[in-house]
Amino acid sequence: MSTRIAFLKGHGTENDFVIVPDPQNALDLSPAAVAALCDRRAGIGGDGLLHVVRSAAHPEARAMAAEAEWFMDYRNGDGSVAEMCGNGVRVFARYLQHAGHVEEGDLAIATRGGVKSVHLDKQGDVTVGMGRARLPEGDVRVSVGERTWPARNVNMGNPHAVAFVDDLAHAGDLFTAPPVSPASAYPQGVNVEFVVDRGPRHVALRVHERGSGETRSCGTGACAVAVATARRDGADPAVTGTPVTYTVDVPGGRLVITEHPDGAVEMTGPAVIVAEGTIESGWLEDASRRPA
Numbered sequence: 001m002s003t004r005i006a007f008l009k010g011h012g013t014e015n016d017f018v019i020v021p022d023p024q025n026a027l028d029l030s031p032a033a034v035a036a037l038c039d040r041r042a043g044i045g046g047d048g049l050l051h052v053v054r055s056a057a058h059p060e061a062r063a064m065a066a067e068a069e070w071f072m073d074y075r076n077g078d079g080s081v082a083e084m085c086g087n088g089v090r091v092f093a094r095y096l097q098h099a100g101h102v103e104e105g106d107l108a109i110a111t112r113g114g115v116k117s118v119h120l121d122k123q124g125d126v127t128v129g130m131g132r133a134r135l136p137e138g139d140v141r142v143s144v145g146e147r148t149w150p151a152r153n154v155n156m157g158n159p160h161a162v163a164f165v166d167d168l169a170h171a172g173d174l175f176t177a178p179p180v181s182p183a184s185a186y187p188q189g190v191n192v193e194f195v196v197d198r199g200p201r202h203v204a205l206r207v208h209e210r211g212s213g214e215t216r217s218c219g220t221g222a223c224a225v226a227v228a229t230a231r232r233d234g235a236d237p238a239v240t241g242t243p244v245t246y247t248v249d250v251p252g253g254r255l256v257i258t259e260h261p262d263g264a265v266e267m268t269g270p271a272v273i274v275a276e277g278t279i280e281s282g283w284l285e286d287a288s289r290r291p292a
Contacts, residue, residue, distance in 0.1 A: 005278060005280075005281055006020075006021055006277075006278055006279075007044065007277060007279050009275040010095060010273045011271075012091045012272070013250050013252040013253035013255060013269055014217055014252025015047050015048075015252060017050045017091050018037045018038060018045075018046040018048075018049045019050045019092075019273075020050070020051050021099065022053055024054065025053045025054075027051075028288065032079060032291070033284055033287045034079040035078050035079040036284075036288075036290065037049060037284075037287070038077040038079075043287075048074060048085060048088060048211075049077075050072060050088055050091060052096075053070070053071045054070060054071065055069060058073060064110040068108040068110035069108075070096060070109055071111070072085075072092045072109055074088050076209070078211045078212065080211045083111070083157050084111050084113035084157040085219065086130060086218070086221075087217055087271075089116055089128045090118075090126040090219065090270075093118045093126050096109075097120055102120070104121065113131065114157065116131070128219070128266065129266055130219075130220065130223050132262075132263035132264060133154055133156055133223065133259075135154060135231070136153045138185060140152070140181070140182075142194075147170055149165060152232075156220040156223050156224050156227075158210075159190045159191065160191045160192070160220065160221055160224035161185075161190050161191070165194050171208075173214070174207075174208045174213065174214035175213055176213075177189070177208055180192060189210040189211070191218060192208045193205045194206045194207070195225050195229065202246065203225060203249070204250075209221070216251045217252040217255070219255065219267055222248040222267065223257050225246075225248055226244075226246040226259065230246065237260055238261055243258055243260045244258070244259050245257065245259075255267055255269040256268045256269065
């Protein structure tokens with residue numbers, strides 16, 4: 001007899017996710033099953049999937065269980081595993097609040113990119129401590145058609161190539177990943193951000209997310225863009241001793257990114273739970289058997 005599996009749907013600045021609560025890590029969510037759930041025509045639909053597991057129950061998170069009770073087992077929309085998702089962390093935290101596991105205030109969430117500090121405020125925004133950016137050495141270039149731009153290599157726990165352009169339309173359709181060279185800079189693929197200026201410490205972006213295509217928002221991407229823009233503008237908090245804040249417009253809304261003198265990056269933005277329901281386990285089992 002078929003059983004039902006609970007799910008929810010949420011988004012952060014329109015970067016949307018299927019949420020699957022599974023505290024004891026009892027579900028076998030194969031890449032094919034995740035891709036089927038994220039399919040916008042034949043599944044629930046989402047840029048990615050948030051598998052909600054207690055850290056102590058997941059082999060990749062047990063070492064973090066003393067610091068963070070919950071682990072965000074994040075998957076891209078194509079079923080592949082990702083290190084981090086900034087918008088996903090905010091939505092994950094909102095789910096924990098929605099489910100009664102946490103209240104307003106501070107909490108810690110384990111991710112493959114380490115333990116992230118999160119604050120749920122009374123106004124409804126969620127602030128995430130995104131860790132420190134790494135800026136790998138070496139020249140990187142991004143191309144779309146006959147255009148090519150230098151890009152800044154920024155790692156926020158996952159890899160980004162940030163290119164400053166005159167017009168966001170120059171990014172093309174972003175259905176497929178823009179070519180990035182040298183390929184050796186990103187052996188596991190890369191998220192690519194195209195950025196234009198909107199005003200003082202105010203930029204806008206479009207993004208191709210590795211494994212998902214163009215999305216309405218990318219939290220780690222917004223952080224990478226803020227760090228890259230600060231370096232372009234000569235505003236390195238480690239040098240000036242003063243925090244620097246950028247407003248980053250994404251197609252789905254607005255995020256505020258602050259980098260502190262110690263290198264810590266914080267992201268603030270909304271997170272919304274929009275629906276909940278159940279999945280037929282028989283359908284999920286069939287989806288798991290589909291060829292990749």
